[in-house]
Amino acid sequence: MTSRTRKSPEVRRAEITQAAAHLISQHGYNGISLKDVADMVGMSQPGVLHYVGSKEGLLSLLVTDIYDAYGTPEEFLQTGLPGSDPEHPHLPAYFDYLVAHNASQPELTQLYTVLETEAVATNHPLHDYFIRRPAEVWERYSEFPWLLPKGMEWATDMRVRVRMSLEVMDGIQIRLLRGPKVDYIQEWDRFKALIFPSPLWDGYR
Amino acid sequence: MTSRTRKSPEVRRAEITQAAAHLISQHGYNGISLKDVADMVGMSQPGVLHYVGSKEGLLSLLVTDIYDAYGTPEEFLQTGLPGSDPEHPHLPAYFDYLVAHNASQPELTQLYTVLETEAVATNHPLHDYFIRRPAEVWERYSEFPWLLPKGMEWATDMRVRVRMSLEVMDGIQIRLLRGPKVDYIQEWDRFKALIFPSPLWDGYR
DNA sequence: GTCTATACAAAGATAGAC
DNA sequence: GTCTATCTTTGTATAGAC
Secondary structure, eight states: OGGGSOOOHHHHHHHHHHHHHHHHHHHOSTTOOHHHHHHHHTOOHHHHHHHHSSHHHHHHHHHHHHTTSSSOHHHHHTSOOTTOOTTSOOHHHHHHHHHHHHHHOHHHHHHHHHHHHHTTSTTSTTHHHHHHHHHHHHHHHTTSOOOOOTTOOIIIIIHHHHHHHHHHHHHHHHHHTSSSOOOHHHHHHHHHHHHSOTTTTTTTO | OGGGSOOOHHHHHHHHHHHHHHHHHHHOSTTOOHHHHHHHHTOOHHHHHHHHSSHHHHHHHHHHHHTTSSSOHHHHHTSOOTTOOTTSOOHHHHHHHHHHHHHHOHHHHHHHHHHHHHTTSTTSTTHHHHHHHHHHHHHHHTTSOOOOOTTOOIIIIIHHHHHHHHHHHHHHHHHTTSSSOOOHHHHHHHHHHHHSOTTTTTTTO
16 A cells, blocks of 8 residues: 555655745745644654754755756756757857756746845855855856857856856846746847857857 | 934934844845844844834835835936936936946845845735836836837837846846855946947947 | 833754654 | 654743833
8 A cells, every 4th residue: 555655765855855945945944944844744843853954954955956966067968959069069058958947947946046045144054055156157167168159268258158147047037036927938048149149159059 | 412312213213224124135034033133223122123013014114215215217317417318318328327326235235136035935025016026117117208229119129128137137136146256337237238239229328 | 212021932953752 | 754742942022110
């Protein structure tokens, strides 16, 4: 009987992680309690604590289990999508992939947006993580042999474009929290056409 | 003696508002307590409550006393700055003014950024306020006789540009919370050149 | 108007039974 | 592994003195 089978620890952790992601994406880390999570997974509050150790532990679990693993350049290079040739990947094409990934997971994307601003507090568990993010992302991207238009240098010309693209994504994600509704992908496409304009980027997007 | 003069209610309210703005901009509304505010202004926690009624009242005070009053188009039209002619104001010039205003008040800008994402929670006191913001701002802007390049229609062509500009500002403001440092005005200038490009917008910016 | 004292609820965490 | 009971702290809010 499935209903009488004890749930494995992995399943429990996954349930807890998912419930926490849902609740925190809507109320923030400071806006929820362990009891809220417990109620959602049908456990007692100490029951949840048994798995996560502490409330901060819950957050670490979220970041390690959910972020940093999806929507990465590595993942993109394995898709076989246009511009994903591992020898000369196209940066705009990767950004398209990243945006599509975010758009397909609105709850996770909202979670990210909520956490990244909540983490301005110097005593927030994820403060350092987010402060260092831009530098870390830049370094990660720098390891790939992106195909650039003639005469463009990665370390100089692209730094601004990468930063602008990520700023734009954050800006759109905030706008997604409001009305009237906008379409993430459509909105990104507009900016992409500006940041990677024709004719210079034709064939390099 | 100034030091023995009882502070007037207005001064007290201003002190409390300012302390709350400072604390909330760093920790969010859910991240602070009335005691934190009380300590900062040198009062007891019930003393603060005497002025604000409740914790939510503190937030209302912030919004009404601080927002919606500064960085407005009305204000811009009175500056006499380039593009501020009330007969034919320039929208990009107003955005420059808005960005300069935000950049000169980093704490208030951060407060705004923190609150606007915290308010995704449907039970947040400012939820409705922020949900409606884009529509309300669009309507407010629509009341001015902006000077546009030949053939451009406000209601159609400009809707997207206004939205993109505001998305960009939100995106930059999130980026400001992180390292390495970026310059708000410089970053906006880059986007402005893309959203209001030459030669079409020459003389209209 | 501002304080002390206090009521009341909620939250995180621990102890220990089963 | 999960629960009940409980400890401790913190936070909002009220009552009442000065």
